[in-house]
Amino acid sequence: MAKATNQDEILYCARCGISFVWSREEQKAPDAAQPRHCPACRYLLPAPGRxxxxxxxxxxxxxxxxxxxxxxxxxxxxxxxxxxxxxxxxxxxxxxxxxxxxxxxxxxxxxxxxxxxxxxxx
Ligand SMILES: [Zn+2]
The missing domain is CATH 2.40.50.140 (Nucleic acid-binding proteins)
Structure with missing residues (x-):
């Protein structure tokens, strides 16, 4: 996967394995870090240390x-x-x-x- 900026990126969830889109808008956020989990798992899982x-x-x-x-x-x-x-x-x-x-x-x-x-x- 190319590390192109300003472009939607396809990522794979570390928990359930499905692919999901890391949108340009999300990447542009000031505190943007490449997410390890799909939106559904992010909602289910507590943040690290929580x-x-x-x-x-x-x-x-x-x-x-x-x-x-x-x-x-x-x-x-x-x-x-x-x-x-x-x-x-x-x-x-x-x-x-x-x-x-x-x-x-x-x-x-x-x-x-x-x-x-x-x-x-x-
Ligand atoms: Zn997932």
Whole structure:
């Protein structure tokens, strides 16, 4: 494949193997890096160094809650670790990085990937 600029490029997904287009517009983005995964896998996979889980509960008055992770203990999340403007609700799919604290691991830079209302059959 020629490394031509200003031209759509065909790439192959490192996860599922399908080909996908890396468009000129995407290549022109200031922070553009050649994607390793197709758009569908990019949506499913957390970014490097990040994890995903579901909000178990979040107390708006106490400003903290917990995230459920597959095969791991629930993760503490505090208001100050929420990147989004909206407060999380139970069932929200969130992406985060895990940081060790004196009281155990905590979620950092928590972003809501998909709100709970949209994960159902709607
Ligand atoms: Zn893929």
């Amino acid at each position: 994890e995903r889980g579901l909000i178990k509960w979040y107390d708006r008055k106490k400003h903290y809650g917990f995230i459920v992770r597959a095969g791991q203990p629930d993760l503490y999340v505090h208001r100050t670790s929420l990147d989004g403007q909206r407060l999380p609700r139970p069932g929200d799919l969130v992406e985060f990085s895990v940081q060790e604290s004196p009281r155990g691991p905590v979620a950092q830079s928590v972003v809501i990937v998909e709100p709970a209302a949209a994960t159902g059959s709607a």
